[in-house]
Structures are given as structure tokens and as C-alpha cells.
Amino acid sequence: MIQFLIEAEVLSKAKLDLSGADLSKANFFRANLSKLDLSGVDLSHAYLSRALLNDAKLIEANLDKADLSDADLSGVDLGYTNLRFVNFSGVDLSEADLSHADLSYTNLSYASLHNAYLTGASLSYADLSYADLNYADLRFVNFSGANLSSAHLSKANFFKADLTGATVEAHTLKGAKLDGAKLPQGLSLEDIEAASNPQQD
Numbered sequence: 001m002i003q004f005l006i007e008a009e010v011l012s013k014a015k016l017d018l019s020g021a022d023l024s025k026a027n028f029f030r031a032n033l034s035k036l037d038l039s040g041v042d043l044s045h046a047y048l049s050r051a052l053l054n055d056a057k058l059i060e061a062n063l064d065k066a067d068l069s070d071a072d073l074s075g076v077d078l079g080y081t082n083l084r085f086v087n088f089s090g091v092d093l094s095e096a097d098l099s100h101a102d103l104s105y106t107n108l109s110y111a112s113l114h115n116a117y118l119t120g121a122s123l124s125y126a127d128l129s130y131a132d133l134n135y136a137d138l139r140f141v142n143f144s145g146a147n148l149s150s151a152h153l154s155k156a157n158f159f160k161a162d163l164t165g166a167t168v169e170a171h172t173l174k175g176a177k178l179d180g181a182k183l184p185q186g187l188s189l190e191d192i193e194a195a196s197n198p199q200q201d
Helices: 002-007 189-196
Strands: none
Touching: none
8 A cells, every 4th residue: 555655646635643663674665754653653665765855754763774865855854763874875864853863874975964963862873975954953972083175164063062083174174164173084174264364375
């Protein structure tokens, strides 16, 4: 029944109660799941590439090792959710609520987290290379060991965030709020200031 609705592209209009359902290993390629309540749903190992999940509720859903590459999750509620090892490459998570979510070892390369809310989340050893984190709320986030190479971090709020062991270039932190943040070894506020204001020859 679920697969039929997916193929008919009417799942988002079916008004089904899917909370707590077992949808592990399901194929949701390009499915429209926008605005659905998927709280507590088991989506482990599910294929959700290019799916529409904007404004959906995924609180405490199990997305272990799910593939959400290039999906639209703008405005989605993923607070307190286990997202370890999920493939979020190229995904749109702008204005999403990821507060206190576990994003350890997650692939977020080229993802958009513009204006997203991630306070208290764990992003340890996550791949955030080339990700857009402009204006994101990153207070108290654990970035230990994360890859932030070439990420866009302007105006992001890193208040008391832990960046120890993270890979990040000084110039990408231009304009970011770093009050109380733990910076990677060898990187100082002076380095960031100098990189933001290069001397003219």
C-alpha cells in the first residue's frame, strides 16, 4: 500500500498515520513526503535520494545509514534524532531544526544548512566540506574531528562550540561568532582576524 502511494506520488496527500511505522530499506526515490508526520518511523537503510521532505516531522525517527542525498528537507524537524552515518550530501536543510541531533560521521558535503538550528547537536567526524552554514545556530555543537574544508561559515554562531580536531580554514570563519568556542590546535582568533583582513601590498 505504501509503495503504491509512493509510486502514485500522492503519499503526502493520503493523510496516513505513519508514526512509529517500519519503513526500513524502503525506496522513496523522489517521493513527496512533505509535511508528513514521520515521528518515530524506522527509515534505517531507506533510499530517499531527491525526496521531498520539506516541513516534515521526523522527531526521533531512525534514519540510520539512510541515503537522503540531494533531498529537500528545508524546514524539517529532526530534533533529538539519530542521524549517524546518514548520507546528506547535497541536501537542503535550510531553516531545519537539528537541535541535539546526533550527526556524527554524517556526510553533509555540499549540503545547505543556511539558517538551520543545530544547538547542542553532535557533528563529530562529520563531512561538512563545501557545506553552507551561513547564519546557522551552532551554539554548543560538537565539531570534534569534523571536516569543514571550504565550508561557508559567515555569520554562523559558534558560541561555546567545540572545534578541537576539526579541519577548518581561518578565512572561512570571517564574520562568524566565536565567543567561548574551542578552536582547533594551531588556529587562533588572531589568525582568523588576519585572514579576514589580508594586508595589501
